[in-house]
Amino acid sequence: MNFKWLKQMMPRGLYGRGAMILLLPIVSMQLVVSVVFIQRHFERVTQQLTGSMLLELQMLDSWVDSAPDAKTARDRAAALAAPLALSVTLPSPVPEFDGTPRRFYDFTGIVVTDQLKLGLYDLQAVDLSDGGWVRLWLGTRFGSMEVSFPRDRASASNPHQLLVLMVAVGLLMTLIAYLFLRNQLRPIRRLAVMAEAFGKGQNVTYRISGATEVRSAGAAFLDMRARIERNIEQRTMMLSAISHDLRTPLTRLRLGLSMMPQDPEYAQDVTDMERDVDEMGRLIDAFLDFSRRDAQAAPAEDVDLGQLVREAVNHASRGGRPVELRDCPQPGALIMHLRADDIRRAVDNLIGNALRYGDRAVVSLVASERTARVSVEDAGPGIAPDRHDEALRPFTRLDPSRNQDRGQGVGLGLSIALDIVRSHGGNLYLRKSAELGGLWAEITLPR
Ligand SMILES: Nc1ncnc2c1ncn2[C@@H]1O[C@H](COP(=O)(O)OP(=O)(O)OP(=O)(O)O)[C@@H](O)[C@H]1O
Ligand SMILES: [Mg+2]
Incomplete structure (x- = not known):
């Protein structure tokens, strides 16, 4: 059946x-x-x-x-x-x-x-x-x-009269039962709201209440939330402590290198070492930045997403770089409630990747009734489907040999973008671009 x-x-x-x-x-x-x-x-x-x-x-x-x-x-x-x-x-x-x-x-x-x-x-x-x-x-x-x-x-x-009485009593009982039911369901709804908010990175206060089962689910969730928060805090502290402590010896190194006696025999080595030290400084900056991200969440505001994407494309195409904006709603047509700086950063990361690994970027913003989707396509080598998850993880760089001539990344761009998009209740998808043959990265945001 x-x-x-x-x-x-x-x-x-x-x-x-x-x-x-x-x-x-x-x-x-x-x-x-x-x-x-x-x-x-x-x-x-x-x-x-x-x-x-x-x-x-x-x-x-x-x-x-x-x-x-x-x-x-x-x-x-x-x-x-x-x-x-x-x-x-x-x-x-x-x-x-x-x-x-x-x-x-x-x-x-x-x-x-x-x-x-x-x-x-x-x-x-x-x-x-x-x-x-x-x-x-x-x-x-x-x-x-x-x-x-x-x-x-x-x-x-x-x-x-019997019928009238029966219907009246029935309605009354239904009303009473509904009121009871509502009181029983409210804690479940509140738990769901809190869980959803936590998934988006917001912290909603929650007081344990309701039936025993709901109470224990609520308590378990609060425990879990506390543990995750503790972990995030520890990660943040560790990363910033390491980065901070590395900075001092690094500065000393840079100073020492610049004070080296000018010997033509070692000039090339010194230049290489200076470049490495600069690279390390850049990495440390990226780590610090990454570790601070959770701590400094700006409040969400009403933002014209079309305008935001247009600005990102204009900015990236400065200096004649090949970035093309294909679809984009009229100004004012797509107002969304989000943290503008974060979303801008996610879009910048995708465009940056497309330019770095794929030579040119095609950006489009499409809005449907329930979602807005920003996609960035390029004509580069793309990422093999079985490595998509890996690429999204922090500190992973794929296939370093192919990136060498393009300047090393830290391996944080995609994971930061994913983090940002998830905290807005959206997602980041990678796939192969049918048209350009490279990577197609797409941000979806709920409206
Ligand atoms: N458009 C792309 N085409 C091909 N490979 C890509 C593309 N975007 C990312 N990748 C691969 O995925 C890896 C992870 O990308 P991600 O943006 O997270 O880090 P990154 O670009 O190496 O460093 P960062 O962005 O932090 O400077 C990259 O090292 C690269 O190998
Ligand atoms: Mg990148």
Whole structure:
């Protein structure tokens, strides 16, 4: 059996599902009770009441019918009407009815009519249009006789009150259950919000509350968050301590090199060493920068992403470098809530890579209803699919031989970009550019 369609019809959220779990039993119970009760109980009660009414009517009918003349018949009718609490008119013309008039919700009226028709062979018409009264016409030898009596003598009064009561109580119970449910679900929602925020690098305060299971999940999450935060802090401290401590001897080295006696024999070596020292300084700067990134998160603001990408491309193409902007929304068309400096840095890193490893870069920004995608393509050698994950890791440089002539990178560009994009709830994908043959790096950001 395939229950996929059933699954698709189910509400997605916890609230919806909870409400359904609550409502389904209540509604079906009410349905069953209504059907059984109204069908059986009221039908029987009505039958019995109408049945005893029938006896009186039959007696009245036969007494009137057996009278010798019309005057005696009227006297007999009047004499019987008082003790039986009926109101009788003889003769009374039968009104022209189409069937039996009754109120549309008067279901017991059907039973009453049926019973009357069964028990009174000379019944001519029944009128139930006045909910409080039963009026009927009997054919006698002296013309039609109109008999009327209160409706509650023929059927239980106000059966719909039960329905109204049941629906009202049902609604009330649903409301109460919903309030309870909401209180139970709120801690789960708060936990989800906190987890999502933490994934984006924000720290939302969270107080443990709710049912035992939710509490323990919350506590476990708080533990985990604390551990991750401690790890990040330690990493940051370690990196900055190392970088900082390396700087001093490095400065001393640079100084020492510049004070070397000018001996033509070693001039080349000294130049090489100076270059290496500079390179090391650059690396240390990059490490320091990387380790500080987590600590200095600027607040997000409304930013024109199109403008940001356009600026990044303009900046990168300075000095005639081959960077091309292909698609980009009009200014003001794509305003997004993000940390502009960080996103700018991610885009810069991708363009920088494309220029360094791929000679030229083609940038485009496409927005759909739910995401904005910045992609940077190049015509270089690309990265083999099985090394994409590796390239995204910090401090990894792939295939150093091929990069040598282009200046060494630190191996942080992609991982910083990934970090930034993830902290905005987005992602960074690498694949092969179909058009240019090099790498296609794409940032997706939720709108
Ligand atoms: N567009 C590209 N084409 C081919 N290889 C690339 C491309 N972009 C990145 N790579 C490879 O992935 C590796 C990691 O890139 P990443 O940007 O993280 O570091 P990097 O460029 O070496 O150093 P940094 O960007 O920190 O200066 C690079 O060393 C390079 O080998
Ligand atoms: Mg790079």
